[in-house]
Amino acid sequence: MAENLFIDTRGACAEGVAFTEAVVNGLAQGGGLYVPTAIPKMEIDEICDLAHVPYAQRASRVYRAFGIDLPEAEIDALCERAYGDNFDDERVAPVISLDDSTHILELWHGPTSAFKDMALQCLPLFFSASARKLRAEGKLGVEHMILVATSGDTGKAALAGFSGVEGVSIGVMYPDGGVSDIQFKQMATQRGDNVVVWGVAGNFDDCQTGAKNVFKDGAFADRLEADYGIALSSANSINWGRLMPQIVYYVSAYAELVAKGALRAGDEVDVCVPTGNFGNILAAYYAKRMGCPIRMLLCASNENRVLTDFINTGTYDISERPFVKTPTPSMDILVSSNLERQLFELTGRDSDAIRGWMEDLATEKRFRIDRDTFQAVRAHLVADSVDNETCLDAIRDAYERYDYLMDPHTAVAYKAACNLRSDDVPVIIASTAHWAKFGDNVYRALHGLKPTDPLPADVAALTGCQLNALIASETGGSDVPMGLAELDGLPIRFTEVIEGGAERIEEALVEYLSKR
Ligand SMILES: *Cc1c(COP(=O)(O)O)cnc(C)c1O
Numbered sequence: 149m150a151e152n153l154f155i156d157t158r159g160a161c162a163e164g165v166a167f168t169e170a171v172v173n174g175l176a177q178g179g180g181l182y183v184p185t186a187i188p189k190m191e192i193d194e195i196c197d198l199a200h201v202p203y204a205q206r207a208s209r210v211y212r213a214f215g216i217d218l219p220e221a222e223i224d225a226l227c228e229r230a231y232g233d234n235f236d237d238e239r240v241a242p243v244i245s246l247d248d249s250t251h252i253l254e255l256w257h258g259p260t261s262a263f264k265d266m267a268l269q270c271l272p273l274f275f276s277a278s279a280r281k282l283r284a285e286g287k288l289g290v291e292h293m294i295l296v297a298t299s300g301d302t303g304k305a306a307l308a309g310f311s312g313v314e315g316v317s318i319g320v321m322y323p324d325g326g327v328s329d330i331q332f333k334q335m336a337t338q339r340g341d342n343v344v345v346w347g348v349a350g351n352f353d354d355c356q357t358g359a360k361n362v363f364k365d366g367a368f369a370d371r372l373e374a375d376y377g378i379a380l381s382s383a384n385s386i387n388w389g390r391l392m393p394q395i396v397y398y399v400s401a402y403a404e405l406v407a408k409g410a411l412r413a414g415d416e417v418d419v420c421v422p423t424g425n426f427g428n429i430l431a432a433y434y435a436k437r438m439g440c441p442i443r444m445l446l447c448a449s450n451e452n453r454v455l456t457d458f459i460n461t462g463t464y465d466i467s468e469r470p471f472v473k474t475p476t477p478s479m480d481i482l483v484s485s486n487l488e489r490q491l492f493e494l495t496g497r498d499s500d501a502i503r504g505w506m507e508d509l510a511t512e513k514r515f516r517i518d519r520d521t522f523q524a525v526r527a528h529l530v531a532d533s534v535d536n537e538t539c540l541d542a543i544r545d546a547y548e549r550y551d552y553l554m555d556p557h558t559a560v561a562y563k564a565a566c567n568l569r570s571d572d573v574p575v576i577i578a579s580t581a582h583w584a585k586f587g588d589n590v591y592r593a594l595h596g597l598k599p600t601d602p603l604p605a606d607v608a609a610l611t612g613c614q615l616n617a618l619i620a621s622e623t624g625g626s627d628v629p630m631g632l633a634e635l636d637g638l639p640i641r642f643t644e645v646i647e648g649g650a651e652r653i654e655e656a657l658v659e660y661l662s663k664r
Pocket residue numbers: 262263264301385422423424425426427428429478479557580581
């Protein structure tokens with residue numbers, strides 16, 4: 149495709165910007181999200197042909213179809229680097245069939261064993277290349293420091309993705325005492341000269357509010373630019389550069405299923421996705437728009453079921469909704485940012501409607517879509533939520549039935565797929581984390597404990613690595629990925645804990661930048 153431009157969901161940059169600018173800007177002016185002006189189409193033959201090339205080439209074919217403003221050879225080279233031997237399976241995103249019509253798309257073979265790697269092994273390379281291009285064109289005079297507040301998983305995936313990438317550095321803040329032993333060690337042992345990690349006294353909200361206030365501090369931004377030539381960026385999941393890599397694996401999975409005879413070319417499949425910020429399931433929607441024969445998108449929620457209720461009623465309402473803790477922390481979310489893109493597409497790109505709804509959400513904590521849009525939602529999406537206890541039961545059920553061990557997030561999707569699928573259409577279930585990232589709840593599931601039950605004292609005393617080794621031996625042959633198994637043996641590099649609050653975070657940033 150010729151160069152595609154990126155417009156925004158709230159109608160602030162109707163003339164559009166190039167891919168490289170959309171990636172470096174992250175959020176569009178006016179607070180909207182970037183979407184491509186044109187959604188490319190792939191013929192069914194082109195899709196099926198992807199099965200015969202390595203994953204990196206599947207990615208570059210899809211990216212090129214989107215008409216991004218980097219040379220084709222550079223796109224190819226970046227994809228080779230993003231999806232190479234940093235993954236522990238050469239298929240990168242393999243599809244495992246539990247039975248003839250139930251397929252698991254494993255998205256956790258990257259270096260941090262979480263699905264965020266699928267995007268975050270790739271985005272940093274495109275971010276760096278985009279910034280280099282804009283600097284060469286005189287459109288950008290600074291380098292970037294990425295600042296991430298994490299409740300656990302995103303932080304490590306972002307560190308691993310940006311570590312060693314040219315012209316960018318990254319700082320990650322997590323709530324001190326609020327992440328698991330595995331998550332802490334994954335972050336605190338991160339290698340690389342361009343990374344720094346801080347614990348923050350307080351909870352995740354304190355981290356996130358602190359980060360937001362740093363981003364809003366104009367005087368601090370001026371100082372960073374003047375003294376260090378640095379601009380802050382967030383590279384969070386609303387960046388188009390994080391969404392695009394996720395489209396690839398749905399098209400790739402379809403091609404694989406045809407190649408292994410589980411589907412005939414053109415047969416429809418359903419896709420079931422454990423959903424939080426709506427990025428992953430939105431990528432499946434774009435894959436469908438590109439021509440991948442996806443029938444329905446099955447949206448799986450945990451007890452924070454705002455999306456399930458929205459898809460079933462047309463009203464998005466967080467006005468009186470409590471925030472519930474679940475065994476699936478990466479889906480514990482009330483405001484699902486990427487839904488804005490989905491609604492933009494389903495209204496036929498009506499930015500006035502989107503602006504109105506987002507205003508309602510900000511002021512009244514709820515919005516209601518019109519009848520036509522609701523019908524469009526129902527034409528693509530169905531939804532169900534899975535409570536905490538049922539989630540752990542599902543892990544055990546899948547293990548007993550198929551000898552397949554899954555993490556709690558995957559189990560939510562597995563259970564929702566059981567409830568929502570129709571008999572005659574095969575389903576692809578997105579598996580978003582390796583079980584060993586959530587060993588405590590996997591242990592509970594296998595031993596018939598409830599989500600709120602304490603672990604037995606001898607088990608609770610184990611490190612995360614030891615607990616995973618125990619589960620692996622009990623289940624016989626459920627391997628723990630190297631990156632998780634080796635954590636107890638790696639040197640801890642980062643132990644600093646800072647007070648929350650923008651001022652202390654800013655001091656810590658300056659201290660890091662001045663020592664570089
Ligand atoms: C981020 C994440 C999700 C949610 O994905 P979204 O794109 O935010 O909907 C689900 N499972 C795991 C393990 C995750 O890390």
